Amino acid sequence: MSTWARRCAALVACLLVLAAACGVGDDFGKPRKGVVSPGGPKPNIVFVLTDDLSWDLVQYMPRVKKMREQGVTFSNFIATNTLCCPSRATILSGKYPHNTQVLTNEPPNGGWQRFNSNGGERDTFATTMESSGYRTALMGKYLNGYDPSKVQAGSQAFVPPGWTEWYATSLGYRHYDYTLSENGKAVRYGNRPTDYLTDVLSGKAVDFVNRSTTSRPFLLKLSTFAPHAPFKPAPRHANLFPGVQAPRGPAFNEPDISDKPKWMQAWPRIGPKGIQTIDAKYRGRVQMVQAVDEMIGRVQQALADRGLDKNTYIVFGSDNGFHMGQHRLVEGKGTAYDPDVRVPLIVTGPGVPAGRTVDRLTANTDLRPTFEELAGVKTAPKADGRSLVPFLRGQKVRSWRNSVLIEHAGPVSDPSDPDYPGRGWGNPPSYMAVRTTNELYIEYDAGEREYYDLRVDLGSRQNMAAQLPVPRRDQLSGLLAALKECAGAACRSADQGT
Structure with a gap:
């Protein structure tokens, strides 16, 4: 072969390799401007995880x-x-609750103690990313039961593996008079305006970013207690939104709940005073998230000031939702209805398409695989979730799940539990549910069932379980049975079809 022919062949080979790397000719579309090259610097990740938002x-x-x-x-x-x-154990591990074995907030079936004793802390996105060279930090809420003023390892508060920097507690619900473990040292905060927890976390986050360089990537998990009860806003926000009311959606103060399971049927309609209370508490929630929003702005500015913004993904989400007045339930969570289970997830960063909405069913099991793929880290096969990176790169995704498992071990019975329900909140017994693209199907341990066609009943007002055709009921029940026993690849397979 002549020198010219050899050069042509080499050029063609290079072009083919480049085309494959860029996705030319496959169903992923053209590469997008700003996507971080696999051979380039690894991206930073800021994960803002709110509480009950x-x-x-x-x-x-x-x-x-x-x-x-x-x-x-x-x-x-x-x-x-x-x-x-x-939920937070699932986010850290990428596993469903039945695989983390963290089913509640308190021992023996949940809490930090359960996650710790099961070895869950030794296999999280923090451990894999730190071992791959990332600088990792958690700031704010960890897992219920982690108390830096009591949990000691020698002379220092316990710091889980995988975290390069650690400023954490699980007792900051009132936003004042709390103790943070600051890299193992228990530091007490008081009740001055400057001690407001979201603002403290904001300052620590900016300091963390300011100490960052382009030579070592980082993952920062900013885990707020806002807007969890008791709905304490920062002083500067306490008088904002004086006229705001809780949304009056189709399920608000539902007129007829005779079709609902027995645990709900005893609830009376909410009276005027109860609705006033709902509005006041909702206003407190709106006020609380102002400090979270400002924190995001401060971090964004710090990233820009350091020249890190072009190579940083910012992920905003919540551990769970919150109902306020739907189905006559005054406030709280724990149900399988959308106000409690369908929560925000918003992502910006290099190559992420602007203004795009993805309506595919995704879940908190997917966050660990997503962070790890962004970081170029191979996710452990035991993870139950799937990476969302193809969506973040604007790629077409032909095969994706159309069902997600929802698990609840109830009722909550410990008055010290921060999620212990107040009067009128609702406290459902144990159930398993499957959420498909257009349906919600629930099986309670006591044998009751619920079914909602979300194409025509977004508020889950009309329980159609009794009218559900037997073949479809058996199909959904079989899918639910497969999902609640799944692990790893079986979860990713079992949830593909209905």
Whole structure:
């Protein structure tokens, strides 16, 4: 072969390799400007995880709304358990609650103690990413039961593996008079305005970013207690939104709940005073998220000031949602209905398409695989979720799940549990549910069932379980049975079809 022919052959080979790398000719479309090259610097990740933040609060968060304009919104992102600790254990591990064995907020079936004793902390996105060279930090809420003022390892508070920097507690619900473990040292905060927890976390996050360089990537998990009860806003926000009311959706103070399961049927309609209370508490939630929104803005500015913004993904989400007045339930969570399980997930970053909404069913099991793929880290095969990176790169995804498992071990019976329900909140017994693209199907341990066709009943007002054709009922029940026993690849297979 002549020298010219050899050069032509080499050029063709190079072009083929380049085309394959860029996705030319496959169903992933053209490469997008700004996508981080696999051989380039690894991206930073800022993960803002809020507590009990429902979709109806996003409209009051201007920076989060701007993120929606700049990035991808996952409109059907499902929490696989609506209690704080089980959901957060799932987020860390990428596993359903039945695989983390963290089913509640408190021992023996849940809490930090369960996650710790099961070895869950040794296999999280933090451990894999730190071992791959990432600088990792958690700031704010960890898992229920982790108390830096009591949990000691020698002379220091326990710091889980995988975290390069650690500023955490699980007892910051009142936003004042709390103790943070600051890299193992228990530090007490008081009740001055400057001690407001969301603002403290904001300052620590900015400091973390300011100490970052382009030579070592980082993952920062900012885990707020807002807007969890008792709905304490920062002083500067306490008088904002004086006329705001809780949304009056189709299920608000539902007139007829005779079709609902027995645990709900005893609830009377909410009277005027009860509705006033709902509005006042909703206003407190709206006020609380102002500090979260400002925190996001401060972090975004710090990233820009350091020249890190072009190579940083910002992920905004919540561990679970929150109901306020739907189905006559005054407030709370724990149900399988959308206000509790369908929560925001919004992502901006390099190569992320602007203003796009993904309506595919996604879940909190997917966050670990997503972070790890962004970081170029191979996800452990035991993870139950799937990476969302193809959606973040604007790729076409032909095969995707159309069902998600929702698990609940109830009722909540420990008065010390921060999710212990108050009067009129609702406290459902144990159930398993499957959420498909257009349906919600629930099986309670006692044998009761619920079924809602979400194409025509977005508020889940009319329980059609008794009218559900037997073949479809058996199909959904079989899918539910497969999902509640699945692990790893079996979860990713079992949830593909209905």
